[in-house]
Amino acid sequence: MNLRLYDCDDEPRVLELLATGLGPGRLQRTSAAWRWKHEQGPFGRSYVLVCEDDGQIVGLRAFLRWRFERDGQHIEAVRPVDTVVHPEWRRRGLFTAMTRELVNRVAEDGVRFAFNTPNSSSRPGYLKLGWRDAGRCPALAKPQWRRLLGTAHGGHDDDAGADPTVGGMLAKLPVAVARPDRFTTPRTAAYLKWRYADAPGIRYRLLVSADRTAALVTTRTRRGRWTEERICESLILGAGGDRELLRLVAQLAHESPAHFLTAIASQSTLERSLLVRSGFLPLSAVGPRLVHRGLGEGSGAPSPPPWALSAGDLELF
Numbered sequence: 431m432n433l434r435l436y437d438c439d440d441e442p443r444v445l446e447l448l449a450t451g452l453g454p455g456r457l458q459r460t461s462a463a464w465r466w467k468h469e470q471g472p473f474g475r476s477y478v479l480v481c482e483d484d485g486q487i488v489g490l491r492a493f494l495r496w497r498f499e500r501d502g503q504h505i506e507a508v509r510p511v512d513t514v515v516h517p518e519w520r521r522r523g524l525f526t527a528m529t530r531e532l533v534n535r536v537a538e539d540g541v542r543f544a545f546n547t548p549n550s551s552s553r554p555g556y557l558k559l560g561w562r563d564a565g566r567c568p569a570l571a572k573p574q575w576r577r578l579l580g581t582a583h584g585g586h587d588d589d590a591g592a593d594p595t596v597g598g599m600l601a602k603l604p605v606a607v608a609r610p611d612r613f614t615t616p617r618t619a620a621y622l623k624w625r626y627a628d629a630p631g632i633r634y635r636l637l638v639s640a641d642r643t644a645a646l647v648t649t650r651t652r653r654g655r656w657t658e659e660r661i662c663e664s665l666i667l668g669a670g671g672d673r674e675l676l677r678l679v680a681q682l683a684h685e686s687p688a689h690f691l692t693a694i695a696s697q698s699t700l701e702r703s704l705l706v707r708s709g710f711l712p713l714s715a716v717g718p719r720l721v722h723r724g725l726g727e728g729s730g731a732p733s734p735p736p737w738a739l740s741a742g743d744l745e746l747f
């Protein structure tokens with residue numbers, strides 16, 4: 431068995447392993463999606479390890495590079511994603527060995543911490559390796575009663591492919607100011623374009639106030655028989671933006687064909703209080719569970735992490 435760095439020639443075999451071992455995801459298991467995520471991101475190429483046995487790739491460990499901003503400082507982070515071991519190779523310690531190996535490599539590169547939202551199969555593995563459970567990300571939902579009760583037409587998921595115009599429109603907005611006291615993803619034009627215009631096969635919508643002080647980025651997904659319109663970003667871009675954001679949420683609630691509007695917004699943030707004022711209800715039992723781990727001496731994320739993560743920071747990863 432050979433544990434080594436990923437090479438671009440591995441791509442077809444890696445995609446095959448992802449399709450068999452992880453199954454379908456919201457982002458399709460295509461070459462375009464793999465490259466978008468791991469090669470074209472604004473924070474640099476992912477760290478990727480593969481485990482090979484007799485020419486077959488049986489394990490994959492990919493750490494997507496991420497960046498946070500806090501108090502004007504950039505903090506380099508990684509997020510383990512696309513975690514998969516071939517079914518015939520599971521429960522033999524491969525995930526554990528690959529995670530240890532990659533953690534050591536990225537720590538040497540000055541990366542400060544790792545975080546992700548694993549599922550119930552891999553979370554115990556992270557916790558065994560000393561990662562800390564930061565609980566559920568604070569989710570909110572607003573039922574669209576007119577849709578749920580059938581007095582207006584229900585929605586449909588509209589994944590008709592990426593909308594390239596979103597990137598151009600986002601690039602013209604003033605750069606969103608990060609919250610000084612929290613770990614936030616720096617929402618630069620390059621990041622927003624990559625995230626919401628270039629993600630293959632996924633359509634995002636943009637609502638901007640007339641004075642350009644507030645914007646919403648949303649996407650629709652299906653959950654069983656219900657359609658959800660997820661607010662990926664609620665951006666306050668200038669003075670008076672809080673009032674404009676309330677207007678945009680009301681506009682979204684009026685126009686969206688979805689049964690529920692959903693969002694993720696950290697406690698004690700302006701975004702969260704505006705969503706609650708707009709009729710969003712806090713949901714304590716849903717929302718992805720976050721785990722994290724500091725890399726290197728004294729470099730971990732404080733606990734509880736003062737993060738302000740949006741749904742757009744979390745979905746697809």
Ligand SMILES: CC(C)(COP(=O)(O)OP(=O)(O)OC[C@H]1O[C@@H](n2cnc3c(N)ncnc32)[C@H](O)[C@@H]1OP(=O)(O)O)[C@@H](O)C(=O)NCCC(=O)NCCS
Nearest residue numbers: 513514515520521522523524525526548549551552554555
């Ligand atoms: C999750 C996965 C990567 C684990 O790989 P693995 O090589 O089998 O993991 P390891 O052998 O290193 O297991 C380490 C620990 O993780 C936990 N673990 C592993 N698989 C688990 C499972 N299916 N359910 C619950 N805990 C599990 C156990 O605590 C295990 O320790 P133990 O075997 O001593 O009890 C593998 O099962 C997989 O590819 N699953 C399908 C894809 C997937 O769900 N990926 C995670 C996406 S977030």
